[in-house]
Amino acid sequence: MGRDDVDFPVAVVLPAAGTGERTGLQTPKQFCTFLSRPLISFTIETFERIPWINCIVVVVARESHDLMLHIVQQFHHTKVKVVKGGTTRHRSIFNGLQVFSESAEGPVIPRPKVVIIHDAVRPFVEEDFLLKITLAAEEQGASGAIRPLVSTVIATTSKGFLDHSLERTKYRASEMPQGFLYDIIYQAYQRCSESDFEFGTECLHLALQYSGTSAKLIEGPPTLWKVTYKRDLAAAESIIKETLSLSACLISGAMAEAVELSSRLQKSLELHHMTSSASLSEIEEMVTGFEETQHALLYPVVIICVNLCMSNEASDIQKNDEPAPIMDLSMKAKERNILLYCVQIIYSKVPELWERSVARLTEITEYLIRDRNPVLTGQILRA
Amino acid sequence: MGRDDVDFPVAVVLPAAGTGERTGLQTPKQFCTFLSRPLISFTIETFERIPWINCIVVVVARESHDLMLHIVQQFHHTKVKVVKGGTTRHRSIFNGLQVFSESAEGPVIPRPKVVIIHDAVRPFVEEDFLLKITLAAEEQGASGAIRPLVSTVIATTSKGFLDHSLERTKYRASEMPQGFLYDIIYQAYQRCSESDFEFGTECLHLALQYSGTSAKLIEGPPTLWKVTYKRDLAAAESIIKETLSLSACLISGAMAEAVELSSRLQKSLELHHMTSSASLSEIEEMVTGFEETQHALLYPVVIICVNLCMSNEASDIQKNDEPAPIMDLSMKAKERNILLYCVQIIYSKVPELWERSVARLTEITEYLIRDRNPVLTGQILRA
Known part of the structure; x- marks a missing residue:
């Protein structure tokens, strides 16, 4: 039948x-x-x-x-x-x-x-x-x-x-x-x-x-x-x-650690889409891309910028200016049903600390994707 | 009857x-x-x-x-x-x-x-x-x-x-x-x-x-x-x-703006408890207090540190050190069923910007209290 x-x-x-x-x-x-x-x-x-x-x-x-x-x-x-x-x-x-x-x-x-x-x-x-x-x-x-x-x-x-x-x-x-x-x-x-x-x-x-x-x-x-x-x-x-597919995720920085992080995240979360080396303008491009393909017509699309820092210095998308550029971009994206979040993870040579951070990154990413909550868009969370 | x-x-x-x-x-x-x-x-x-x-x-x-x-x-x-x-x-x-x-x-x-x-x-x-x-x-x-x-x-x-x-x-x-x-x-x-x-x-x-x-x-x-x-x-x-009562909320800084902010938040959210002028050690004291009274035995207690900054400078609880002290404190508190979050709000003399920040602060605070999600404890969110 x-x-x-x-x-x-x-x-x-x-x-x-x-x-x-x-x-x-x-x-x-x-x-x-x-x-x-x-x-x-x-x-x-x-x-x-x-x-x-x-x-x-x-x-x-x-x-x-x-x-x-x-x-x-x-x-x-x-x-x-x-x-x-x-x-x-x-x-x-x-x-x-x-x-x-x-x-x-x-x-x-x-x-x-x-x-x-x-x-x-x-x-x-x-x-x-x-x-x-x-x-x-x-x-x-x-x-x-x-x-x-x-x-x-x-x-x-x-x-x-x-x-x-x-x-x-x-x-x-x-x-x-x-x-x-x-x-x-x-x-x-x-x-x-x-x-x-x-x-x-x-x-x-x-x-x-x-x-x-x-x-x-x-x-x-x-x-x-x-x-x-x-x-x-x-x-x-x-x-x-629960029935929604998991969505886009970016990794900033193209160095070996970021690539490894990317593949680990993809494995544990079955992420839908992933690019590496993302600057603010690349994120903006991605938002526009989703908009044009009407991907976000029926369901909100989630974009998570995973920002790997090799030290404690603030990166491009996370300077302490007011208004924060990522917050502004996320507000515009939200109007188009695209939910944009950032998670910052600081690289550590101490394996224990690094593993703890990766575990928290996974947990936060999973939570953001599952919850799809518009209140937290534009936030820079810390793994 | x-x-x-x-x-x-x-x-x-x-x-x-x-x-x-x-x-x-x-x-x-x-x-x-x-x-x-x-x-x-x-x-x-x-x-x-x-x-x-x-x-x-x-x-x-x-x-x-x-x-x-x-x-x-x-x-x-x-x-x-x-x-x-x-x-x-x-x-x-x-x-x-x-x-x-x-x-x-x-x-x-x-x-x-x-x-x-x-x-x-x-x-x-x-x-x-x-x-x-x-x-x-x-x-x-x-x-x-x-x-x-x-x-x-x-x-x-x-x-x-x-x-x-x-x-x-x-x-x-x-x-x-x-x-x-x-x-x-x-x-x-x-x-x-x-x-x-x-x-x-x-x-x-x-x-x-x-x-x-x-x-x-x-x-x-x-x-x-x-x-x-x-x-x-x-x-x-x-x-x-839905049936849980709303919980503790701190305001750091005792200046006029913080007091006003405090009373506005209290009004719109019917918060349960509120103190002003909170440093890291005061937050720690509060956590210990809740622990001792077994407040958190049956339901998680939510503490939200609202951090009013008069400028863009990083404050006491939010220096970019690794590990961030507020994250560490929140990990310990979480084990005792106390959920600790921070929201940073930057004061602006432009009424429009300030009102937007206050609205976002209210929205974020309400969300954190309602959701009681352990994944986000220790984060410093931005209003």
Whole structure:
């Protein structure tokens, strides 16, 4: 089973009209930013990277419509169609599906064979799982992701006492993504009741009840989880940071010690890119280079200038002038989503001292790359 | 309803014998460390702070017994009794409860009227909620925390298709803590079957089935959530960091500008403690002071030396010697859980430049306090 099996048109509907009241934040969680980019853009990117997905319909609340158009433009999303949502989840999904239906002027966008319904706040879904869902939907008419239950589910009496508890092994949590033959889910929405629209939340239920299609259930990985509470924002950020590739690092000075240092760092950190012998103007050139290639469009690029000093003398990029030139350069770079830091390491002939410094250099470099924190750009740290 | 209503003995049983396989980590999650302290110690601390709780029975796997004793000693937990667990959750809880039961030599620890059962991996439970659970347990015999379901719960056919979905509003997720009259839950465990011990997970179910007690269900806050997956570790860390009070900050130099700077920082960050005119030896004294008062026993203390320079000259704590004295001091302090950082701010008569520096100082200080990262201690940052 591979992506070549998808020889039919596939579209995605992403309901994103929620207010996110459970996070306790002002901003709906799909618009909370991570590394200067809203969560929904990460989810969209996931689908855009998949060649067999043709169109992504994002359904947003009326008041978020302009914001969403701006996000699509800012992050160069090309497969997205933005649609206004309804007052409930089911109404919003139905609005999304109608983009593909006939209107007086004919269909707005070519009708897909399979439509994937996903959540804007589940950014970590992977291609191989989407493939499983899509192929099962094409074969069975409907498919959905499930996960084991984390807590026991219980039924309560009207007075708030335990009635009975469900046997955990017989039940599953229904998650997203779900896949449907377009005609099946569209028909289900056309036929379902006002009460379904108002109080329902489960698309699989509609497909079963109104199109007679029982969905194939596929166990998904824990990464399918939905950003729901405020604490989930920290979890999402940590996953986003973890999945980023490690980035550029410069070594100043071309003498033997610097070259050795460079290769040691590269080994222990699997750095992405590395040049040696960097002056301030070379760093500036590198920043411009990243800017022009739009490397920093979707994720911040990290540049760490490792400044090997053979003595305690201040070097080119680190004179005690005000304002420090490296700080100024870093401010400009930050505006372009490029995070520039310096670490100074002083060469020592005493092996113990030198090893301690190299260890600290590794630790600091790793921390800066992983944390990608804009507050510390332009600092000259000491290894 | 207040804590004065608890005029009866209350004990806690904390099952912590899980292997945490769902996090995908080597270390069981209850022993994962946050700010140099294992998660379980945060949970224990929550209960130890509550005066009406007499005893906390922590049930751990055989192989974690010594580790747990070490944790109890290291963090000065005084109400804890460590017990070896069984092969399943129910067996472990039963082992915990037996600490209070009669043995040949009489009861080991006085039997409580109410016992609270909680999870080691739910560190954020609050006193007022524990009070509700305890009073309801005393009145009704049993009580338990519930939360709304985040996902729809579905029943599957034997072939992996959707059978039906449950109406979300009629069901709840059963969470922890739960409270019981000791005699009711102990009797339930004495009577329950081998199959219950082996496959069951729900204490409320045992109380209902074997002691005929239907638990009172109380909706709890989202903070009751259980650290289950790897992503939850990041979430837990962010909550722990958020709840910490802000810490010490020094201003060097007693001139008017430093005093003004001090009061501005204090205002915008609500700093905990502040002295002015700090030399290296004064910082050293402060570190020793924190050490002696055991301030840093449970949480790292942050000290930030704000170094106001009237010109670009290097100051006392920041000469370019090797090794830098502030780095050495910070290494020693770090071993005692005291995190020491320096921020240098250069006075400028140009209001714009000065305001920019003050803004950056605030930003850096806030970041250091919030992040509490040991990698950056001893650095001299530039505002």
